[in-house]
Structure formats: structure tokens, C-alpha cells
Amino acid sequence: xxxxxxxxxxxxxxxxxxxxxxxxxxxxxxxxxxxxxxxxxxxxxxxxxxxxxxxxxxxxxxxxxxxxxxxxxxxxxxxxxxxxxxxxxxxxxxxxxxxxxxxxxxxxxxxxxxxxxxxxxxxxxxxxxxxxxxxxxxxxxxxxxxxxxxxxxxxxxxxxxxxxxxxxxxxxxxxxxxxxxxxxxxxxxxxxxxxxxxxxxxxxxxxxxxxxxxxxxxxxxxxxxxxxxxxxxxxxxxxxxxxxxxxxxxxxxxxxxxxxxxxxxxxxxxxxxxxxxxxxxxxxxxxxxxxxxxxxxxxxxxxxxxxxxxxxxxxxxxxxxxxxxxxxxxxxxxxxxxxxxxxxxxxxxxxxxxxxxxxxxxxxxxxxxxxxxxxxxxxxxxxxxxxxxxxxxxxxxxxxxxxxxx
Amino acid sequence: xxxxxxxxxxxxxxxxxxxxxxxxxxxxxxxxxxxxxxxxxxxxxxxxxxxxxxxxxxxxxxxxxxxxxxxxxxxxxxxxxxxxxxxxxxxxxxxxxxxxxxxxxxxxxxxxxxxxxxxxxxxxxxxxxxxxxxxxxxxxxxxxxxxxxxxxxxxxxxxxxxxxxxxxxxxxxxxxxxxxxxxxxxxxxxxxxxxxxxxxxxxxxxxxxxxxxxxxxxxxxxxxxxxxxxxxxxxxxxxxxxxxxxxxxxxxxxxxxxxxxxxxxxxxxxxxxxxxxxxxxxxxxxxxxxxxxxxxxxxxxxxxxxxxxxxxxxxxxxxxxxxxxxxxxxxxxxxxxxxxxxxxxxxxxxxxxxxxxxxxxxxxxxxxxxxxxxxxxxxxxxxxxxxxxxxxxxxxxxxxxxxxxx
Numbered sequence: 025x026x027x028x029x030x031x032x033x034x035x036x037x038x039x040x041x042x043x044x045x046x047x048x049x050x051x052x053x054x055x056x057x058x059x060x061x062x063x064x065x066x067x068x069x070x071x072x073x074x075x076x077x078x079x080x081x082x083x084x085x086x087x088x089x090x091x092x093x094x095x096x097x098x099x100x101x102x103x104x105x106x107x108x109x110x111x112x113x114x115x116x117x118x119x120x121x122x123x124x125x126x127x128x129x130x131x132x133x134x135x136x137x138x139x140x141x142x143x144x145x146x147x148x149x150x151x152x153x154x155x156x157x158x159x160x161x162x163x164x165x166x167x168x169x170x171x172x173x174x175x176x177x178x179x180x181x182x183x184x185x186x187x188x189x190x191x192x193x194x195x196x197x198x199x200x201x202x203x204x205x206x207x208x209x210x211x212x213x214x215x216x217x218x219x220x221x222x223x224x225x226x227x228x229x230x231x232x233x234x235x236x237x238x239x240x241x242x243x244x245x246x247x248x249x250x251x252x253x254x255x256x257x258x259x260x261x262x263x264x265x266x267x268x269x270x271x272x273x274x275x276x277x278x279x280x281x282x283x284x285x286x287x288x289x290x291x292x293x294x295x296x297x298x299x300x301x302x303x304x305x306x307x308x309x310x311x312x313x314x315x316x317x318x319x320x321x322x323x324x325x326x327x328x329x330x331x332x333x334x335x336x337x338x339x340x341x342x343x344x345x346x347x348x349x350x351x352x353x354x355x356x357x358x359x360x361x362x363x364x365x366x367x368x369x370x371x372x373x374x375x376x377x378x379x380x381x382x383x384x385x386x387x388x389x390x391x392x393x394x395x396x397x398x399x400x401x402x403x404x405x406x407x408x409x410x411x412x413x414x415x416x417x418x419x420x421x422x423x424x425x426x427x428x429x430x
Numbered sequence: 431x432x433x434x435x436x437x438x439x440x441x442x443x444x445x446x447x448x449x450x451x452x453x454x455x456x457x458x459x460x461x462x463x464x465x466x467x468x469x470x471x472x473x474x475x476x477x478x479x480x481x482x483x484x485x486x487x488x489x490x491x492x493x494x495x496x497x498x499x500x501x502x503x504x505x506x507x508x509x510x511x512x513x514x515x516x517x518x519x520x521x522x523x524x525x526x527x528x529x530x531x532x533x534x535x536x537x538x539x540x541x542x543x544x545x546x547x548x549x550x551x552x553x554x555x556x557x558x559x560x561x562x563x564x565x566x567x568x569x570x571x572x573x574x575x576x577x578x579x580x581x582x583x584x585x586x587x588x589x590x591x592x593x594x595x596x597x598x599x600x601x602x603x604x605x606x607x608x609x610x611x612x613x614x615x616x617x618x619x620x621x622x623x624x625x626x627x628x629x630x631x632x633x634x635x636x637x638x639x640x641x642x643x644x645x646x647x648x649x650x651x652x653x654x655x656x657x658x659x660x661x662x663x664x665x666x667x668x669x670x671x672x673x674x675x676x677x678x679x680x681x682x683x684x685x686x687x688x689x690x691x692x693x694x695x696x697x698x699x700x701x702x703x704x705x706x707x708x709x710x711x712x713x714x715x716x717x718x719x720x721x722x723x724x725x726x727x728x729x730x731x732x733x734x735x736x737x738x739x740x741x742x743x744x745x746x747x748x749x750x751x752x753x754x755x756x757x758x759x760x761x762x763x764x765x766x767x768x769x770x771x772x773x774x775x776x777x778x779x780x781x782x783x784x785x786x787x788x789x790x791x792x793x794x795x796x797x798x799x800x801x802x803x804x805x806x807x808x809x810x811x812x813x814x815x816x817x818x819x820x821x822x823x824x825x826x827x828x829x830x831x832x833x834x835x836x
Contacts, residue, residue, distance in 0.1 A: 033467055061439055177790050186790055234664050246755065250656060257757025258640050261790040268751035269786055271678045272744060281786045283747075338678060341689075345674035349652065349755065351663025380675055380687045384583050384592055388665040 034070075037062055038418065039411060040252060041070045045080055046125060047230045050098040061251070071097065077417035078103045079123060079410070099124035104168040106413075107153055107208075108406030110215065110399055111145065111174045113137070113190040113242055114314065118152040119402040120160055123168065125225070125410065127398055129160045140191040142201050150205035168413040169209040171405030173218040174198065175243055177261050180408075183212045189278050190242070209416070211408045215239055216263045218404025219358045219394075220247025220254055225407055227396045232353035236346050237394075238265070240339075241359035242313060244286040246346055266290065270342050288338040291317050291361050298331040305331075314360075321364040336369040340376025347381045347389050358394040359401075366393045440476075443468055444824065445817060446658060447476045451486055452531060453636045456504040467657070477503060483823035484509045485529060485816070505530035510574040512819075513559055513614075514812030516621065516805055517551065517580045519543070519596040519648055520720065524558040525808040526566055529574065531631070531816065533804055535566045546597040548607050556611035574819040575615040577811030579624040580604065581649055583667050586814075589618045595684050596648070615822070617814045621645055622669045624810030625764045625800075626653025626660055631813055633802045638759035642752050643800075644671070646745075647765035648719060650692040652752055672696065676748050694744040697723050697767050704737040720766075727770040742775040746782025753787045753795050764800040765807075772799045 044056050053071055057064045074080045074097075081100045084093040101124035110117040119130040133152050139145055149172065157164060176188030183199025199212050220237040223229045228237075229249060237247040244266030248255040255262055266286035267279050274283030275296065287293045291313040298305050298316070305327055307319040320328055343355060357366050374391060381389075394400060450462050459477055463470045480486045480503075487506045490499040507530035516523040525536040539558050545551055555578065563570060582594030589605025605618050626643040629635045634643075635655060643653040650672030654661040661668055672692035673685050680689030681702065693699045697719040704711050704722070711733055713725040726734055749761060763772050780797060787795075800806060 177788065187788070248755075250661065255656065257791070257794075258759045259757060259790050259794040261788065261794070262755065262757040264754035264757075264788055264791065267754050267786075267788055269676060269747045272676050272680070272747055274678070279788065281750075341675045341678055344687075345751070346755070348670035348674050349654075349668065349752070351665060351668040351670075353664045380673075382583065382593070382667065382670055382673055382685065384665050384667040385663070385670065388663075388667070 035415060036253060037066060038070050038073060038414065041067055042074060042079065042410075042414065043225050043252070045074075045097050046099055046225055050096050052094050052096055054094075056097075073418050073421070074414070076421045077414055079414055079417070101126060104413075105162055105166045106168055106406040106409045107156065107170040108218075108399075108402030108404070108409065109149055109153070109170065109172040110218070110401035110405060111149060111172065112215075113175060116145075116148050116152050117399055117402050118149075118156045119399060119406065120156055120162060121403070121406045123410065125403065125406060127403070129156065130399065130402065131156055131159065140193075142185075142193065142196045142198060145191075146198065146201045146205055149202060153206060153208075164208065167208050169211060169409030170206065171211045171213065171218070171402075171407065171409035171412075172198075172202065173213055173215050173401050173405040175215060177264075178212055178214045180211065180213050180217075180260060183210070185212070209409070209412060211405070211412045213405065213408050215241075215243075215359070215401045215404075216245040216247040217254060217256065217260075218401045218408065220249055220263075220404070221407050222396055222400035222404035223247075223356050223358070223394065224249050224252065224254065226403065227394055227400070228354045228356045228390075228392055232390070234350070234352045235354045235356065236350060236352045237356050237358055238343065238346070238362070239359040240289055240357060240361040242291050242361075244290045248350065265342070265346060268342075268345065270338060270345070285338075285342045289335060289342065289361075294320070294331065294335050294361070294365075297334050298328065301331045301334070302327040317361055317364050321368065332365070332368055333372055335365075336372035337376045339369055340373035340378075341380045343373065343391070344377045344380030344386075347377070347385045351385045352389050354390045354392060356392045356394050358396075362393065441821060442659060443472060444476050444479060444820065447473055448480060448485065448816075448820065449631050449658070451480070451503050452505055452631055456502050458500050458502055460500075462503075479824050479827070480820070482827045483820055485820055485823070507532060510819075511568055511572045512574055512812040512815045513562065513576040514624075514805075514808035514810070514815065515555060515559070515576065515578040516624070516807035516811060517555060517578065518621075519581060522551075522554050522558050523805055523808050524555075524562045525805060525812065526562055526568060527809070527812045529816065531809065531812060533809070535562065536805065536808065537562055537565065546599075548591075548599070548602045548604060551597075552604065552607045552611055555608060559612060559614075570614065573614050575617060575815030576612065577617045577619065577624070577808075577813070577815035577818075578604075578608065579619055579621050579807050579811040581621060583670075584618055584620045586617065586619050586623075586666060589616070591618070615815070615818060617811070617818045619811065619814050621647075621649075621765070621807045621810075622651040622653040623660060623662065623666075624807045624814065626655055626669075626810070627813050628802055628806035628810035629653075629762050629764070629800065630655050630658065630660065632809065633800055633806070634760045634762045634796075634798055638796070640756070640758045641760045641762065642756060642758045643762050643764055644749065644752070644768070645765040646695055646763060646767040648697050648767075650696045654756065671748070671752060674748075674751065676744060676751070691744075691748045695741060695748065695767075700726070700737065700741050700767070700771075703740050704734065707737045707740070708733040723767055723770050727774060738771070738774055739778055741771075742778035743782045745775060746779035746784075747786045749779065749797070750783045750786030750792075753783070753791045757791045758795050760796045760798060762798045762800050764802075768799065 101122040103123040106121045120128045177186040185196040233252040246265035271283035275287040277284035277287040507528040509529040526534045583592040591602040639658040652671035677689035681693040683690035683693040
């Protein structure tokens, strides 16, 4: 049985309060309490932790009507910098944030399919971070943490990439390899978890506590948030909806199984569907995923339309599965394929969803395109770095302050 | 956004502690704390609530080695009686429990498909409860609550059956109809939620905090427990895995959709598969689900074996979907079809599961047959009645005790 310890609970409470402050931009303790499951006393304690760690600041305002001054909490943007890294199979995206998680500068470096050795990829990531800091004139000493998202399954607590099918990685100790090259506090996770946290802090999660963040890119997944917290599952592997079976004995999937959702609605799956409709379609020439998906977004020929219709019907049924099982308040579509094709797929996908989802769950769930500007994965990765920095800062503070219980 | 209130949190904590006392049979406050997310102070407060409500009692033992006496908490069996009712499409099962949830007596009344009007069904349920109390010589005044499980989707807080496809029910105010006939405190829920709670208290949930309870009967579903609590979803509709799509554009399902898990692994689905293999198979004569499933459990002809193999492969893939999305510690198979056919289906289902589930999630999850003796649905329904009685008792106590905060 996996018990959460008291320390885990304190961390979770801290993160819950911090999330509300960041999501609101500025908020009082009373407003947090009105909206939270936590007691006012717990919130006051947690706020003290956050203030001593320096990640938030407190200002006092007097209402225009007079009366007692109200204490307002805001993120402390000037406490330092954070880096978020989104490593995908076709690019490395690095982004600099202030400690309020406001984006400052981003750059993206394409990588080819030949870049798949861990040491080589680590070199690319390290170089991209160096260049980013240089471009911004940022001081390394101000960087509080670097969050790195890599595709596939990861064990964040060990910094290990457990399985990345696109690179054929098994149990790669990526953080140890990166640590030698970067020398900053590093935190590893995957795009599913990162996107979901970004939605919780800055997207649909501000309105919905039970939410599913569906990422549709080359790979496909569904991050799950329950009661406002990321649900990681027993071994940080929850959300592999992309490898759930939608068509028993159907198309082969790169995971080795057949009929997976990803084999139909991920970028290569959509290309396969287009090839079924028209093997010599112009958008298939060159075999470039990005070009094909971008082309489909504006294509007006009937064969492209047919491929999109088939994709939308499959996507709608697969989304209905999530809604039937999880009964969430919101399903948010994220990542680059959803960004390009979402507006075209959504009407027909919603129809198919309605045909497959039970009424009571369907009417409870809003289906949305992510409205997070920029890259939610690098934002989510930077959020993990903020979380790591906060845990460090609080545990340092408690070591140096006498009489304070851990 | 659906916020839980402080009262909800107190209720959840109470239930968490009560569950540990019932699961253990007898336990100290210290042992609860060692195993729980709650602080010792919270546990001590909750235990006081449970003691004043009379649902548990405290005894003091001195260890054989001497030393301080330890206070041991046990369920208070003599505080009253509970009734659990499992209403299925083919029977009404009523069961009497003491307040320690130990089964005392059960009886089962077959009902035919013609019994589908709410008033008629309510009459059957009321008569079955009356007969049960009479058979046991039990005093109505000692019954603290009656939990009633009906198939389909329910709104427990309103006592309404929202949708029961087998009876073509929509928004039936069942508890109000029952109340007139029974006159005891009533609590409504469905078999998915009831079985999952029974597993949490008395089955695999004693070892696994993240668990999925898969019920396979006429209908099919998957109750979800996360961090030791039942996950109900946004509108008490979570767990409708039976109506998730396994075979896109496949077999029609009675929910109106196509290719649902239930259409393949529910009892009628298994009969349909047997009919595909051999339309004139002897076990299909008469069209009786129960007889067919029982017959398949011991059939040794190759056509029955082929139908079971097909069913096992589909079941394994559908279970892999749950494991990939939820990454649980345990998946428990429950209900009557699983009871009869589980031993025959499990080896081939486990093979198919391994082919479809990602390694990291597969190795984390144990696949089990429920080991709860008797009927887990009536047990779970009685557990909901206990929960309701406890909430009433605690809120009465807090109204009559001065100076005690709500």
C-alpha cells in the first residue's frame, strides 16, 4: 500500500495554496479559504511557509471605502528565474520564466530522428539552455531550477526515463547525464503531467477541479486531475489513454499493441488514415508529420476532408471513453496536433462523443481547446521546477529555524 | 467548480478512520495514525465522534509484558442493525447485518423482466425487507438504515435513479416511492459504487489504496478508488467503463452506442459471442443468461471454449485500458459473471492484458478475483447506510452538545 506521509500532505497543501495564488495573480487568505478544502489555520501556516521561502510577497491595501486594510498575496516574480524544457521527438523547446511563471524568452531547436542517444540529447538540451541564458543576459546564479519534460514514461523521483518508444529508451538515467552538463537543480517529468499541471494552474483547471488534459501530438495521452491535484497513479504512469484500445485487433501501434487510440489520432495515425483514403495525397509527400498536419488544417479537397471526418469520429469515441470512465468537469485538448486541427475536428468529434458518452457524464463535461498561450509543456515543466525549489526552500528554512516542527 | 466544504472533509476523515477500524476488526489510535494520512490530533477527534455516535467501542488491554494499557477500538456490533439491498434485473437480494457489518441473514427473490414499473419494484423491495426482518425476529426499531443499490446511474443525494437502461427508467424518484412503503432511513446508490466500497472496506482495498473494482454481470462497470476513497466523478457517474468503446463501429449495445465493452463481456455479450461461434449451441436454448453463464463455467466442448477464448481476449484488452489510464495497484473482478467464469477467463485475459498494457502500469497492478464472501453489493449498500447513520448521529450529537464546533 502506498501511503502518503505527513510531509507529502504538507507539500500537497503548499502546492494547492501556491496554485491558487498563481492562478489568481493576487488574492487574500480569506479568498483562498472561501474556495479551498483547507482550514483557515492550515492556509495561514502554509502562507507563512511560502512567505519565508520568498516565493510570494504580501502587500496591504486599504479599501476605497475605508475599513481594515486587507493583506494581498502575489507571486514574487523577482525571487529568481526558472527554465522549462519541452523535449519532443522533433525539437527541443527551452523557455525562461520569472518566478511568477511569466514567460520571458523562448527558443526552439529542431532535432532529427538520428538524435536519440541520451548523451547526445543531453548535450543538445544543455547547449539550448546555455544559449537561452546568454540571449537573455540572465545570470546562471539566478536560476532556481530547470524542469525537463521528455516523452514517454518517467520516474521523476529517480530522474529516469523509463520508456520512450520514439527513441527506444529503457531506464535511461537522464537527470544524472544532464546534471554533469548543466549543474543546476533539475526536475524530470513527461509532457502529459506537465500539460496537465499547466492547465491546473493557468488554464481550464482554474474553473474545473476534475479535469482531463488530452495531448494530441506525435504521441497521445490524457493527464488526469482530481480534486485540483495531478493524479499520477501508482507508478507515475497514469493517463496512457493513447495506448488504450479503441479498435480491437486494429491498426498496429508503435507501443507494440494493436488498435490503440494513438494509432488513429496521433500525427502518424492521421497520416495513415489519409493514406487509406488516398495513398498518393500531396500532403503525404516527404512524409513530414508537421507539414502534413499543418496542410490538413487548411486543405479543402474532399479526400483530406474525409480523412479528417474519420479522425474526428475516432477521436470523439475515444474522448467519450474518458468521459464515461472519469466523469470530469472538463476535457481540454492540448499539444500541436490539437492546436492545428482542433477547430476542424471538434464539431464532428463532439457529435461522435455524444453518440458514445452516457448523458449524465456528457452533460457534466465541457470539451475545450487549451487556451494557454505559448507552450504548455515548458510552462508545466517550469512549474515542477518551482515546486522543487519551494520544497527545498521550505525544508532549508525549517532546518535553520529553531522550534519549528518539520 | 465543485468545492468540497469543511463538513465534507470532516465526513471523509470520519469515513476513512471508520473504514480502518472495520477493516482491521480491532485497532489502536496509534496503529491508525501509522497507516493514515491524517494527523494524530485529527484521528483522536474523529475517534471521539465515532465513540459518541456509538458506532465503535473502546477497550483497554494490558500487554502481556506489562507496561501501559493500550486502548483498542472495535466496531460496536450491538448498536443496531443495517439492511443492504441489491436490486438487479433478475432478482432482489436483501441482507441483514449487525452494525459491525457482519452478515446475519440473506434472502433472494427472483423478479422477471415484466417487473419494471417503479411502484411495483418498490413493493417487491418493501415486502422482501419485511420478510427478512420477520424471518430474523428483528425489531424494525433497531434498524439504523437501509442501503439500496439499483442498476444504472443514480443521484444519491436526491434518491433518484437517473438512468436504468434495463428498465428504461429515466429520472425515477425511487427513494420517495420506497419511503412511503418502508419508513426507515434509506440510502440509494448503484452496484458499481457499492461493490467498490465493499472492496475498500473488506476486500482488496485493505491492501491497495488505488484500486479498480470491475463488476461483470448483466451490466458491466468499473468502480474507482483513489487514495483509499471512492471516486464518484463530477455527477456520481464515474466508472462507466462498460460503455467505453473497445471495438469502434462494433456490436450494438443496449445503451444505444456501438462496440462497448459491455456488449462483449456482459452476460448477454458472452451469449452473443457464443451464438457467433455456434448459433445452435445447447447453452443458448431458452435464452437464460444465468443458465448459460453457469453452463459455460463447466462446459468442455470446443465451441464453448472458443467463445470463452474470444471473451477473455476482449476482456484482457478492456482491462488493459483501465490499467493504462488509471495505473492502479489492483484490479478486482466482481459480480456474478466474474464469479462463475473468472477462473476460466483469467489466464487468457491476463495474456491479452499483457499484450495491451504498458509494462510500467502492468507490473504495478495485481489482477484479482474478489474474495468477499457473499454479495458485495448488499454489503456495500449496507456500508452506505452505516455512513448515513453515522452522519446523522454525529450531527445530532453536535447539536445537543454545547461548546462543540460543527
